[in-house]
Amino acid sequence: MEKNDYKEQPGKYTIIAWVGLLTGTLDAVAAILSAHKMPVVTVFKFIASGIFGKAAFAGGFEMVAAGIFFHYLIACSITAVLFVLYPMFISFLKSKYVVAVVFALIAWVITHLVIVPLSRIGWSHMDIGGTAISIGILIITIGLPIALIADRYFVSKK
Template sequence: MPASNTFKRNTLRNILWLGLLTGTLDAVAALLLNYKISPLLIFRFIASGVFGKAAFAGAEEMVVAGVLFHYLIAYVFSAAFYLLYPFSYSIFKNKYVVAIVYGGIAWVIMNLIVIPLSQIGPHYIKPMAIITGVCALIICVALPVALIADKKLSKRA
């Protein structure tokens, strides 16, 4: 098998595992940070980005939709970061700095672009929620992707 096909297959496999890992870590962080709120309500809130208020009136399918949307978003961010990692590393020269920058960018994209454009719409975000949200994304999404991408690139070089 040609080396390029092996590289593409390995990249796809890495992204699939990373999306599962980061989606799970981020979901656990969301549940822990919002421990006073029912997990079902948290995933209904995610589903409300597409379904609006109907997500809170719907049955269990809205919870499932929220979980699926959560993982879809995690996969998109993980794939983008994994693929952009070599470029980002060439700029910052440090995988931890790359993770911090990426976590901040991911928070901005989600909270200042995606959510306001969704059925949820724009809403006030408390400063402490910004800090905890960015930290959660750095730890649960950006750092795992940076560490794994760095390891995979080091092996390839």
């Protein structure tokens, strides 16, 4: 009997889903750690307040769950788009690490200049130091995981 060592690679959508969960989790952990001793539930109620406004802070578990849902929805959506666009970015940037930085910048623009201003949270003042820290976090939690895993996926498909 011959041993078959061949393992089928997971499909693109499966990988995107797992990478979305990874980036969402990494970003959530970073948000919790950088929330300056704010309770975890408050971090997710803040996210829920983007849809529900100040009522989110008076809510209970349902608002925490809504915040978690919205956080992962945004993270998975950004991940899916950037993962699919990876071949285009790598073709002209030539370095998966440069792509990771560009992906982090795109994620920052989408969240801070589009989603947050359109939400019930509204526009908030940004200082250069806070922005740099935020982008640095996104490089680690969003850009690098997407770029490194997408690179491995697309290289294996050649």
